[in-house]
Amino acid sequence: MKRYGQQIGVRPEHFERYKAYHAAVWPEILEMISKCNIRNYSIFHKDGKLFAYFEYTGTDFEADMATMAADPKTREWWAVMEPMQDPLPTRAPGEWWAAMEEVFHLD
Numbered sequence: 796m797k798r799y800g801q802q803i804g805v806r807p808e809h810f811e812r813y814k815a816y817h818a819a820v821w822p823e824i825l826e827m828i829s830k831c832n833i834r835n836y837s838i839f840h841k842d843g844k845l846f847a848y849f850e851y852t853g854t855d856f857e858a859d860m861a862t863m864a865a866d867p868k869t870r871e872w873w874a875v876m877e878p879m880q881d882p883l884p885t886r887a888p889g890e891w892w893a894a895m896e897e898v899f900h901l902d
Contacts, residue, residue, distance in 0.1 A: 796834075797856070800895035801847040804881030805840065813879045814840075823868040831859040845880070847892060 805813055817838065828836060832853030839846045853859050863869050877891070886893035 797851045798897055798900065799847075799849050799851060800897060801892035802883060802895055803845050803847075803892045804843055804883065805845050806879055806881050807843055809879035810840070810843075813876070816875065821868065821872060823866075824872050827863055827866050827869050831863045833859075843881075 832851055834850045834852055836849040837847070839848075851859075880891070882891055883893040
């Protein structure tokens with residue numbers, strides 16, 4: 796299992812709508828997240844920034860993420876979410892959510 800942390804901004808005028816969508820995530824999205832070996836997924840908010848944490852239990856992260864990205868319902872969900880988000884200018888090329896470096900962990 797590998798832990799992931801990611802960060803992105805959320806546009807203040809869309810935050811309540813963003814929360815409402817995440818209070819009732821489409822079942823197909825939850826199924827795809829599980830199918831792609833993501834567990835213990837959480838999103839936190841503070842001062843206009845979103846922090847996502849999840850655990851990946853598969854063996855080929857890139858292939859699982861490609862499966863997710865090819866899913867029509869996931870693409871529909873992303874089309875709703877993306878205008879509400881504000882990617883960090885320091886993210887790596889090709890990233891939407893900026894990957895974070897894990898610097899400490901205690902089980």
